[in-house]
Amino acid sequence: MAELTDLQYTAEHEWVLVEGDVATVGITSYAADKLGDVVFVELPAVGADLAEGSIVGEIESTKSVGELFAPVNGEVVEANDGVVSDPSLVNSDPFGDGWLIKVKFTELPTLLSHTEYSALVGE
Amino acid sequence: MTDDRTSPLHQLHVDAGASFTDFAGWQMPVSYGSDLAEHHAVRTAAGIFDISHMAEITVTGPDAAAFLDFALAGKLSAVPLFKAKYSLLLDESGGIIDDLVIYHSAEGEYLVVANAGNHDPAVAALTARADGFDVVVTDISDELALIAVQGPNSRAILEATAGLEGTGALAELKYYSCVGMTFGSGSVLVGRTGYTGEDGFEIYVDVNDAVALWNALVEAGADHGLIPAGLASRDTLRLEAGMPLYGHELGLDTFPVQAGLGRVVSLAKEGDFVGRSAIEGGPHERARVLVGLTTEGKRAGRAGYGVFVAEPDGVSPDNEAVGVITSGALSPTLGFPIAMAYVDPHVIEADLPLAIDVRGTRIPASVVPLPFYKRAAK
Numbered sequence: 001m002a003e004l005t006d007l008q009y010t011a012e013h014e015w016v017l018v019e020g021d022v023a024t025v026g027i028t029s030y031a032a033d034k035l036g037d038v039v040f041v042e043l044p045a046v047g048a049d050l051a052e053g054s055i056v057g058e059i060e061s062t063k064s065v066g067e068l069f070a071p072v073n074g075e076v077v078e079a080n081d082g083v084v085s086d087p088s089l090v091n092s093d094p095f096g097d098g099w100l101i102k103v104k105f106t107e108l109p110t111l112l113s114h115t116e117y118s119a120l121v122g123e
Numbered sequence: 124m125t126d127d128r129t130s131p132l133h134q135l136h137v138d139a140g141a142s143f144t145d146f147a148g149w150q151m152p153v154s155y156g157s158d159l160a161e162h163h164a165v166r167t168a169a170g171i172f173d174i175s176h177m178a179e180i181t182v183t184g185p186d187a188a189a190f191l192d193f194a195l196a197g198k199l200s201a202v203p204l205f206k207a208k209y210s211l212l213l214d215e216s217g218g219i220i221d222d223l224v225i226y227h228s229a230e231g232e233y234l235v236v237a238n239a240g241n242h243d244p245a246v247a248a249l250t251a252r253a254d255g256f257d258v259v260v261t262d263i264s265d266e267l268a269l270i271a272v273q274g275p276n277s278r279a280i281l282e283a284t285a286g287l288e289g290t291g292a293l294a295e296l297k298y299y300s301c302v303g304m305t306f307g308s309g310s311v312l313v314g315r316t317g318y319t320g321e322d323g324f325e326i327y328v329d330v331n332d333a334v335a336l337w338n339a340l341v342e343a344g345a346d347h348g349l350i351p352a353g354l355a356s357r358d359t360l361r362l363e364a365g366m367p368l369y370g371h372e373l374g375l376d377t378f379p380v381q382a383g384l385g386r387v388v389s390l391a392k393e394g395d396f397v398g399r400s401a402i403e404g405g406p407h408e409r410a411r412v413l414v415g416l417t418t419e420g421k422r423a424g425r426a427g428y429g430v431f432v433a434e435p436d437g438v439s440p441d442n443e444a445v446g447v448i449t450s451g452a453l454s455p456t457l458g459f460p461i462a463m464a465y466v467d468p469h470v471i472e473a474d475l476p477l478a479i480d481v482r483g484t485r486i487p488a489s490v491v492p493l494p495f496y497k498r499a500a501k
Contacts, residue, residue, distance in 0.1 A: 033142060036355055037159040039453045040421040058482075060422065062158055062452050063355050065482075091157070 004095065009117035012069045015095060016111055023072050023108070026099040027059060027090065030121045035061040038090040043068070043079040043101055050074055052109055057100065059090060074105035130175040131268050131330040132337055139351055147240035149176040151354055158355035162455040165319050165360055168348025169274030171340055172357055176239035179267045179327065180249060183232045184258035191225065191233060193396050194252040196379065198389040202227045207299045207314055211379055211387055212237075212248055213398030217406075218375035219382075221245045222367065226301045228312055234327070236269075238369045252397060268333035272340060273323030273360075275498075276347040281313070281324060283343040286335070289313075298322075306336050318357060320364025321498055359452050362461065365415065365494030371426060371449040372413055372463055378406040381465070382413045383493065411446060411465035415495055416479065416488040423460035424451040424479040424488070430464050433478035433487055445470045448479060454495060461495045462488075 007015045013031035017024040032038065040060040050056050050070035057068030079101050083089045089098040112120065128149045130136075136143070141152035152173060154161060164170045182191060191199035197210035204227050212220040221241035226234040237245035246262045253260050272280055282290045289304035293313075296302055301314040309329045317323040328336050341349065358368070367373050372382055379388050379402070388402055418424065430446030446466030454461045462479065470477070471490060478485040 036154055037157050039159070039455075040423075042422075058422075060453070062162075062359055062455065063153075065425065088159075 002095075005114045007095070007114060008111035009114065009120075010069070010071045010111060011120065012071075013121075014069065014071050016071050018108065021104055021106070022077060023074070023103045023105055024099050025068075025071055025101050025103060026094055027066070027068075028117070028121075029094045031066065032091050032094045032098070035059060035066050036063050037061055038087040041083050041087045041090065041100070043084060044076050046076050046079055048076045050076060050103060059087075068100060070103070071111065072103055072105040072109060073107065074103040076101055077104045078102040128176070130173050131333045132173045132175060132270075135334060135337060136173065136351070141351070141353060144354060146176060146354060147238070147242075149239055151176055152351070154353040154355045155351045158353065158359070159455050161350060161352035161356035162359050164348060164350045165274045165321055165352060165356065166456055167275070169272060169276040169280055169323075169344055170319075170352030170356065171337070171344065171349055172271040172273065172352050173268070173337070174271055174325075174357075175268040175330075175333070177269050178237040178239060178242035178245060178262070178264045179269070180235040180237065180246060181232060181261045181263055182235060182249070182258055183261070184256070185231065186256040186258045187231055187233055190253060190256040190258045192392055192394065193256070194249055195223070195225070196388040196396065196398065196402075198392040199225055199227075199233065200392075204230060205301050207301055207316055209299075209387060211384065212245055213379070213396075213402070214248075214375065215397060215401060217378050217398045217401030217404075219369070219373045219377050219379065220248055220375065222369055222373055224314075224316060226312065226314055228301060228303075234312065241369060266330060267327050268330050269325060269327055270333065270337055270340065271317055271323060271325045272344070272349070273317045273319040273352075274321050274349075276344070276349065277321075277323045280340060280344040280347050280349055283346070284339045285343065286339050287311075306339075307332055311336070318364075318366055319360035320366070320494065320496055321360075358450075359455055362450050362452055362463070363454055363456055363494065363496035365463070367413075367463075368450060378402070378410065381406055381410055409467065409469070412468050412471060413449070414464055414466050414471060415491045415493045416448070416451075416462045416464050416477070417491050417495070418460045418462075418479060418486045418488045420486065421453055421460065422481050422484070422486065423453045424448045424462040424464075424481055424486070426450055429480045430466055430488065431478050431480060431485065432470060433476040433485065445477075456496050463493070466490075
């Protein structure tokens with residue numbers, strides 16, 4: 001697991017870890033706490049083309065439904081089967097084993113720094 | 124609502140790391156970490172809930188029973204001392220102002236418990252209807268905290284609670300009965316009631332004693348698997364138990380019979396009561412009825428999602444909704460999605476195959492009797 005300060009963030013409470021031309025995407029602990037216990041995760045299929053800002057998956061808790069937005073344009077190269085079979089990983093390890101998808105991108109949009117995201121959620 | 128009211132137990136919840144939600148203008152604990160763990164604790168051991176946002180109103184005086192017979196849908200005059208009854212506060216047109224639990228708490232005294240969100244209309248309706256009766260209607264919501272201990276270990280926990288005197292009565296206390304006890308120097312009312320589908324108790328306690336009682340219960344519960352539980356688990360527990368929630372299954376536009384609560388309205392009782400003539404006329408014969416729905420998979424229908432007639436081949440045409448979901452969740456106990464929904468009665472009578480629309484995907488749904496979950500008889 002990377003340091004939180006090494007990650008970039010979106011206003012939709014997702015984190016992005018950039019390694020070369022692949023972005024690993026998950027939701028933040030703030031988002032996981034707000035959702036409550038996650039009981040169902042639906043992710044895009046490997047090979048799917050994602051358009052930045054579009055809804056590409058769902059993270060559902062007992063009490064509400066969160067949407068997974070694509071933070072970048074690109075192609076899904078891996079989806080986390082572990083989190084599909086055990087959605088509680090989103091709560092227990094949102095920045096680690098609870099990652100959701102890896103996306104191969106060509107161009108990275110402007111994302112939020114850890115400082116900027118912390119200010120956004122008031123922490 | 125702009126005012127953020129807090130329970131007399133608020134600081135305890137903050138210290139316990141609770142997350143909070145706004146409920147009818149109150150900041151109440153939604154969970155202390157894991158709403159699923161809290162749900163399972165109530166089903167298998169015990170959970171303790173702060174529901175001090177509920178409204179309490181006393182009705183006292185020589186005409187108390189006759190007044191309640193007039194003001195409410197049920198025959199409260201038939202409720203013996205130290206028994207409790209679930210009832211409805213109707214308006215003249217038969218709509219539901221609130222659903223209530225009434226405890227016959229002392230000779231000539233009843234404690235009426237209303238939903239937090241209906242505090243004002245419930246107090247107003249009861250006060251207005253008291254005209255001509257020798258009763259006193261008193262809103263004591265600010266004086267009482269309400270702590271619920273729910274789950275199979277509840278009785279053992281109350282019996283082990285330091286300072287709670289009178290627990291010898293619990294062994295004989297029947298469901299929907301109540302008994303007076305003391306805690307410290309004050310008196311408390313303990314009802315064998317709840318909103319979870321499990322055995323359990325609700326304790327009405329002076330706000331000044333509430334923190335000490337909560338702490339004593341938690342300490343006694345440590346050996347019995349008791350954990351604090353928030354409103355998120357309370358909602359999934361009551362949904363599994365098929366219990367209606369005002370604003371979801373009940374409202375001013377709902378006749379009791381539509382919600383399956385026809386039995387709560389006593390048309391046999393003597394004299395008039397508010398809403399009687401409208402109830403006797405009944406709702407329109409096409410008025411939707413509340414049903415239980417189950418679906419396969421993990422994606423739950425949610426409040427507001429449409430219910431449709433499904434085609435036999437599983438592909439639904441772009442047809443009109445025949446119903447709407449009022450509450451739904453992936454049932455933590457059962458492991459599949461459950462929902463309550465209002466559906467056109469002809470669809471139910473004809474046993475047509477149904478589907479719910481989960482954000483654009485039609486999922487086949489089965490109509491099942493309520494409740495979804497019933498605890499095993501002892």
